[in-house]
Amino acid sequence: MSTQVPEKTESETETETETERTETPGDRRRAEKRARQKGTTEAQETTETDEESIHLKVFRYDPEIEGKMEPRFDDFHVPFTKGMTVLDALMLARDRFDTTLTFRHSCRQAICGSDALFINGTQRLGCKTQISDLEEPVRVEPLPHAEVVKDLVVDMEHFYDQMHAVEPYFQTNEAPSDELQEQHQSRENREKIKMSTRCIWCGACMSSCNIAAGDNEYLGPAALNKAFRFAMDKREGEDMREHRFEILDQEHGVWRCQTQFSCTNVCPKDIPLTEHIQELKRSAVKNNLKFW
Amino acid sequence: MYEHDVIVVGAGGAGLRAAIAAHEEGADVALVTKLHPVRSHTGAAEGGINAAIRDGDSWEDHAYDTMKGSDYLGDAPAIETLCQDSPKETIQLEHWGMAFSREDDGSVSQRPFGGLSFPRTTYAGAETGHHLLHTMYEQVVKRGIQVYDEWYVTRLAVTNQDDPAERDCHGVIAYDIKSGKIEGFTAKNGVILTTGGLGQVFDHTTNAVANTGDGAAMAYRAGVPLEDMEFIQFHPTTLPSTGVLISEGVRGEGGILYNSEGERFMFEHGYANNEGELASRDVVARAELTEVNNGRGINDEYVHLDMRHLGEERIIDRLENILHLAEDFEGVNALEEPMPVKPGQHYAMGGIETDENGETCISGLYAAGECACVSVHGANRLGGNALPELIVFGARAGRHAAGKDLGTPEITTGKTEDTEIGELDTPVEPGAVGTPEDAVADGGTTMAQPSQTVETALEAERARVERLLERDEGVQQAELRAKLQKSMTANVNVFRNEEGLKQALRDIREVREEYENVYVNDPSRTFNTDLIHTIEMRNLIDLAEAITLGALVRDEFRGAHWRQENQERRDDVWLKHTLLSWEDGTPELWFKPTILEGEDGEYEPKIRSY
Ligand SMILES: Cc1cc2nc3c(=O)[nH]c(=O)nc-3n(C[C@H](O)[C@H](O)[C@H](O)COP(=O)(O)OP(=O)(O)OC[C@H]3O[C@@H](n4cnc5c(N)ncnc54)[C@H](O)[C@@H]3O)c2cc1C
Numbered sequence A: 001m002s003t004q005v006p007e008k009t010e011s012e013t014e015t016e017t018e019t020e021r022t023e024t025p026g027d028r029r030r031a032e033k034r035a036r037q038k039g040t041t042e043a044q045e046t047t048e049t050d051e052e053s054i055h056l057k058v059f060r061y062d063p064e065i066e067g068k069m070e071p072r073f074d075d076f077h078v079p080f081t082k083g084m085t086v087l088d089a090l091m092l093a094r095d096r097f098d099t100t101l102t103f104r105h106s107c108r109q110a111i112c113g114s115d116a117l118f119i120n121g122t123q124r125l126g127c128k129t130q131i132s133d134l135e136e137p138v139r140v141e142p143l144p145h146a147e148v149v150k151d152l153v154v155d156m157e158h159f160y161d162q163m164h165a166v167e168p169y170f171q172t173n174e175a176p177s178d179e180l181q182e183q184h185q186s187r188e189n190r191e192k193i194k195m196s197t198r199c200i201w202c203g204a205c206m207s208s209c210n211i212a213a214g215d216n217e218y219l220g221p222a223a224l225n226k227a228f229r230f231a232m233d234k235r236e237g238e239d240m241r242e243h244r245f246e247i248l249d250q251e252h253g254v255w256r257c258q259t260q261f262s263c264t265n266v267c268p269k270d271i272p273l274t275e276h277i278q279e280l281k282r283s284a285v286k287n288n289l290k291f292w
Numbered sequence B: 001m002y003e004h005d006v007i008v009v010g011a012g013g014a015g016l017r018a019a020i021a022a023h024e025e026g027a028d029v030a031l032v033t034k035l036h037p038v039r040s041h042t043g044a045a046e047g048g049i050n051a052a053i054r055d056g057d058s059w060e061d062h063a064y065d066t067m068k069g070s071d072y073l074g075d076a077p078a079i080e081t082l083c084q085d086s087p088k089e090t091i092q093l094e095h096w097g098m099a100f101s102r103e104d105d106g107s108v109s110q111r112p113f114g115g116l117s118f119p120r121t122t123y124a125g126a127e128t129g130h131h132l133l134h135t136m137y138e139q140v141v142k143r144g145i146q147v148y149d150e151w152y153v154t155r156l157a158v159t160n161q162d163d164p165a166e167r168d169c170h171g172v173i174a175y176d177i178k179s180g181k182i183e184g185f186t187a188k189n190g191v192i193l194t195t196g197g198l199g200q201v202f203d204h205t206t207n208a209v210a211n212t213g214d215g216a217a218m219a220y221r222a223g224v225p226l227e228d229m230e231f232i233q234f235h236p237t238t239l240p241s242t243g244v245l246i247s248e249g250v251r252g253e254g255g256i257l258y259n260s261e262g263e264r265f266m267f268e269h270g271y272a273n274n275e276g277e278l279a280s281r282d283v284v285a286r287a288e289l290t291e292v293n294n295g296r297g298i299n300d301e302y303v304h305l306d307m308r309h310l311g312e313e314r315i316i317d318r319l320e321n322i323l324h325l326a327e328d329f330e331g332v333n334a335l336e337e338p339m340p341v342k343p344g345q346h347y348a349m350g351g352i353e354t355d356e357n358g359e360t361c362i363s364g365l366y367a368a369g370e371c372a373c374v375s376v377h378g379a380n381r382l383g384g385n386a387l388p389e390l391i392v393f394g395a396r397a398g399r400h401a402a403g404k405d406l407g408t409p410e411i412t413t414g415k416t417e418d419t420e421i422g423e424l425d426t427p428v429e430p431g432a433v434g435t436p437e438d439a440v441a442d443g444g445t446t447m448a449q450p451s452q453t454v455e456t457a458l459e460a461e462r463a464r465v466e467r468l469l470e471r472d473e474g475v476q477q478a479e480l481r482a483k484l485q486k487s488m489t490a491n492v493n494v495f496r497n498e499e500g501l502k503q504a505l506r507d508i509r510e511v512r513e514e515y516e517n518v519y520v521n522d523p524s525r526t527f528n529t530d531l532i533h534t535i536e537m538r539n540l541i542d543l544a545e546a547i548t549l550g551a552l553v554r555d556e557f558r559g560a561h562w563r564q565e566n567q568e569r570r571d572d573v574w575l576k577h578t579l580l581s582w583e584d585g586t587p588e589l590w591f592k593p594t595i596l597e598g599e600d601g602e603y604e605p606k607i608r609s610y
């Protein structure tokens, strides 16, 4: 699998940026700065020789110089410490050697879902992956099958669109009118949806799915899992359940899944995605039978 | 230029709740947030939400516990509002489908938590914050509320009357991280700041990397006082390499702390002869650091938290999540080895001064959540009281901002005739270094039209960013950030003394001066995280200074604030809030009394014993 680079021509990029910012005297100086900076990337290859160091090969891509320069891999050698994660290494590489290195991250604890990356050929969260578990050099690339915005950052819009397409919010006509009265839910029912609620919207599953890669309209594992979370929640009621199956039981819905398990294999929250999709398929069939 | 009735800056728990509330009032709301909403740090909260929803419990008891927990520095009206509103706000989440843990009869579960006289912590597994954040984001999607995600707000558009209480906030300026555009947002009714914590002031924190206190710093420079900034909560059990939180539950279940000599120091060195590892957070944090300082730390840095003796079965049953955290973030198998832990910054009890409706002294500017100080946590926050704060005060700020046009704020803030002004005895000049333009983040002109105020601020901001991008030599923010964080951790940590605090002020000054020459190495407009971190850095400097100034002036021991020279709570002088406001680039200190008078009488300060 290779990383996709936006299919934009050089001229398109330039017109786009042109309209978005006004020419300032600073622009030229910035161009010079950029030229100087390109020269410095070489120097990063030899550093920190006496410490135990980790060799990272990191994908780089800057849309504003696209065309003038091929997407490339930069080498970073960062000192290793026990417990170090891929995200720690990237932050160190950025803060010490090249502050232009760009990636998303925030929580550092596998809950914000912003640093799903393609690490040594697998979708993983940078913050949840111990360097010591990986073979060197550690290759870090943006998620495959998504448009690269810059370096390791990919465009998540399509992922969000698919999530939003399944009406990802609780809907019921039976909510208590009393503001202090709860809607009861059995322990079993909560247990049933528990794993599906753990999704952190990281996009790893979408990126790993061949079918999603080939069919842009396919809802994909994360959105289907989200649908599962609501369809199986007994508090929503029967009429809503029917509505939910109408969304799922369509051409680009549950039936597209070919049970390849790639999503389940990469999900950092261990959500049994394929199993959830299979269960939705079974329920969809049952739902239809009921109407016949 | 974008225009909405209400603009919410930030989309964590407080921001999402505020947006929903404003939308329900009929306002056209927009959320402007530097992270996509589901990436907000609220998602990391584990423990739960305190709400008196059961028979046998009452909001009064919750208020009493909170007042006591605050070490009598919380304000009674705010605390009572928190405790009165929390039940309906919590059940509201339940009506929105939040997957709370359940009892056998199908009702939501509650559990005991530190400092609470009733098991009133409502939770969803050990992932309460994740559920809360996603449930509210779902409601935002359902309502079609406009979200500008990955837009970084860098400046408030506030008019510049001399007296901050006469200023109006008309909007914000933000950088579209993806495209590189810098744009103005006009808010017809109000701007609500919900930008969360400021953990990045310290080099070891449970907070996310995005928690740089932007909202508090912007409000401060626009003239709103920051309240009680010296009160920073340090959590005793965080993983050394990342700051990831190891829940108090480990000690609750019987986990033991050891030093490098294998001693159970909580008892053997007499830190808490009765409670041992289960003493309160501040006591344990101080004990751990004393061990390290006395040469009994492991690798001169941390201590060990051991839970192996609990047995695999019990650990998996109750603390499974901890096994994953230790493994994933520290590379430690906690079934076979003890976990390294040390204290880490966890929560900012102080923040933007607001009233119970989220109003600040600037008309049209509101704040809620961790960035605000409505004064419910005082000197020490009880676990499980931050999440209710988000939903209670988020909702109130949203409703209030939507409900009326710009008017005079009801909050009695700012100095009055009888305000007690504080003396700042500092080793170096605090406050701005450079031009006045850099000193004040507002961009307004007196008596201007709202859109004009936003335009002026926009121009100022474009010029500032241009300058940062153009400069091509000097110092980089990463170096300054490391320096600042290191000094704060060394000097303004769990232990504080006059000398250290003064050293911190000198270091902050140095960093501030060097910041004058900061430069952004990345010339690209697209997704320029270098630029964002550089702008954030300025905020960290101002907040670090505010925290340190507060800590220097408060020469007593209260809650999380411990002073070596004066290890006593001094109610005679210090039952009052510290306030810092930014006057033409110079921090000014003043005080206001704590309000102990509640609905049914006064809360009597009692000694906190261990
Ligand atoms: C590890 C951990 C565990 C915790 N556990 C508990 C618990 O069990 N119970 C409890 O009650 N409390 C807990 N807390 C505290 C509580 O979670 C936080 O105080 C609370 O979540 C903060 O929410 P918030 O909405 O104020 O801010 P956040 O959730 O941090 O949201 C801030 C928002 O502001 C945005 N933002 C910031 N700056 C800008 C800017 N310049 N421009 C645009 N957008 C911006 C961000 O993108 C984000 O959307 C815990 C905290 C931590 C760190």
Ligand code: SF4
Pocket: A198, A199, A200, A201, A202, A203, A204, A205, A206, A221, A222, A225, A266, A267, A268, A269, A270, A271, A273
């Ligand atoms: S289902 Fe798993 S892999 Fe997919 S987005 Fe959610 S957390 Fe990520």
Ligand code: FES
Pocket: A087, A105, A106, A107, A108, A109, A110, A111, A112, A113, A114, A115, A116, A125, A126, A127, A128
């Ligand atoms: S940084 Fe949040 S999931 Fe990795």
